[in-house]
Amino acid sequence: xxxxxxxxxxxxxxxxxxxxxxxxxxxxxxxxxxxxxxxxxxxxxxxxxxxxxxxxxxxxxxxxxxxxxxxxxxxxxxxxxxxxxxxxxxxxxxxxxxxxxxxxxxxxxxxxxxxxxxxxxxxxxxxxxxxxxxxxxxxxxxxxxxxxxxxxxxxxxxxxxxxxxxxxxxxxxxxxxxxxxxxxxxxxxxxxxxxxxxxxxxxxxxxxxxxxxxxxxxxxxxxxxxxxxxxxxxxxxxxxxxxxxxxxxxxxxx
Amino acid sequence: xxxxxxxxxxxxxxxxxxxxxxxxxxxxxxxxxxxxxxxxxxxxxxxxxxxxxxxxxxxxxxxxxxxxxxxxxxxxxxxxxxxxxxxxxxxxxxxxxxxxxxxxxxxxxxxxxxxxxxxxxxxxxxxxxxxxxxxxxxxxxxxxxxxxxxxxxxxxxxxxxxxxxxxxxxxxxxxxxxxxxxxxxxxxxxxxxxxxxxxxxxxxxxxxxxxxxxxxxxxxxxxxxxxxxxxxxxxxxxxxxxxxxxxxxxxxxxxxxxxxxxxxxxxxxxxxxxxxxxxxxxxxx
Numbered sequence: 001x002x003x004x005x006x007x008x009x010x011x012x013x014x015x016x017x018x019x020x021x022x023x024x025x026x027x028x029x030x031x032x033x034x035x036x037x038x039x040x041x042x043x044x045x046x047x048x049x050x051x052x053x054x055x056x057x058x059x060x061x062x063x064x065x066x067x068x069x070x071x072x073x074x075x076x077x078x079x080x081x082x083x084x085x086x087x088x089x090x091x092x093x094x095x096x097x098x099x100x101x102x103x104x105x106x107x108x109x110x111x112x113x114x115x116x117x118x119x120x121x122x123x124x125x126x127x128x129x130x131x132x133x134x135x136x137x138x139x140x141x142x143x144x145x146x147x148x149x150x151x152x153x154x155x156x157x158x159x160x161x162x163x164x165x166x167x168x169x170x171x172x173x174x175x176x177x178x179x180x181x182x183x184x185x186x187x188x189x190x191x192x193x194x195x196x197x198x199x200x201x202x203x204x205x206x207x208x209x210x211x212x213x214x215x216x217x218x219x220x221x222x223x224x225x226x227x228x229x230x231x232x233x234x235x236x237x238x239x240x241x242x243x244x245x246x247x248x249x250x251x252x253x254x
Numbered sequence: 255x256x257x258x259x260x261x262x263x264x265x266x267x268x269x270x271x272x273x274x275x276x277x278x279x280x281x282x283x284x285x286x287x288x289x290x291x292x293x294x295x296x297x298x299x300x301x302x303x304x305x306x307x308x309x310x311x312x313x314x315x316x317x318x319x320x321x322x323x324x325x326x327x328x329x330x331x332x333x334x335x336x337x338x339x340x341x342x343x344x345x346x347x348x349x350x351x352x353x354x355x356x357x358x359x360x361x362x363x364x365x366x367x368x369x370x371x372x373x374x375x376x377x378x379x380x381x382x383x384x385x386x387x388x389x390x391x392x393x394x395x396x397x398x399x400x401x402x403x404x405x406x407x408x409x410x411x412x413x414x415x416x417x418x419x420x421x422x423x424x425x426x427x428x429x430x431x432x433x434x435x436x437x438x439x440x441x442x443x444x445x446x447x448x449x450x451x452x453x454x455x456x457x458x459x460x461x462x463x464x465x466x467x468x469x470x471x472x473x474x475x476x477x478x479x480x481x482x483x484x485x486x487x488x489x490x491x492x493x494x495x496x497x498x499x500x501x502x503x504x505x506x507x508x509x510x511x512x513x514x515x516x517x518x519x520x521x522x523x524x525x526x527x528x529x530x531x532x533x534x535x536x537x538x539x
Contacts, residue, residue: 208504209504212496218494232506
């Protein structure tokens, strides 16, 4: 008997699912596919020391989004670069070819490197490593939604693991707006049919936002009361989880 | 741009604190904007915008293409910004690549709205001719000729003007005998369809220098900035996109304050821009 083969759904099935989600979005309360409520983030799994060759590294798994970040440095800047009193931060985000359901789709997100740089720039104390460069390489192993916030949080954990001086850990979450509802930490399915999104990266202890990006139509009170406060609160809790992860690895090495 | 001396930096910052900038403007005043449409005859739509010494050209070309498998009922729009070396020597070769990408992504975010298409300035489903088979591919290409600060706002204004100037040719579609066959398309040379650009937003960039925000910064003022927030607002006062640019962290209450200031300033800017575009279109005919 011939075994049934698996092929990823395209076209009609996916459209049907999207149409169903659109119909649900008009209601105010519905179950998300993984059973979470609207204001619940996915459980976070964080580990430092994932890559041996790097000065510092971290692995983060938020549901189906898996990211590994390695930090090299501070190391000598290229000779072509000018002398600088401040250190340089160089960020690079790459997607593996198998990260997305369609092969090679990750290369659409070339702007993530610049956005990661902006999010971390405000937190790293560049004056502590003049003339040198710190390289941050992020590799997305599986893209399951809300990629950039996971990359930012994992990168700041890797920087802490490498011993780079920072003002505070940077944690980041994103919210999706579907109809009138705001969902935190969206998965891929939810992101595809979103009407708007807000990605926020902040340093919770300093109460400072290092990166904020809004897409779609928003009204001012919606941005403030619903989305931003929700995000800041989630970032605070995520930073607490990141800190306990760092403490654990410090205890283990002792 | 030659570097600024300490004295010049103090002058800039002090002036901003006293609500009097180097060129005599107040903090929330735009430079004079001038718009010319129809500058590129081969393109479906084009415009050239001058905001002080910043000069940009936007051109829109429409080509027939196939809609993507994921969204068979939507056309495609792609925005590409090119920073030409005539604006600054470092933009030659690969130097301007990072800036170009940042500007392209910010513009795409403001004009195309959420992934489901809600809040988009250009209604993608209006670009489809035969669902799943034929659609319009809009290529929006912008070129920065001269840069004196505030590139994002001028680019958004140029794209808005170019869209107003765009005429999509009318297409007669003859469906094939069976559903699998490619339909035949006949592109007319005579009749054109215009875009409705009343929902296209304008972008206002607020630059924070010291404790105050300024609108429409020149490149000297931009070199002194701590951080900046670019807000895209449409005529109804809805926020269509927001990007925080620049390094330093900002308190959330400061960001919200900047957003409401941007909303207030943008209404005036949009009306000035609309009247300039209308004047340019009228003089074109």
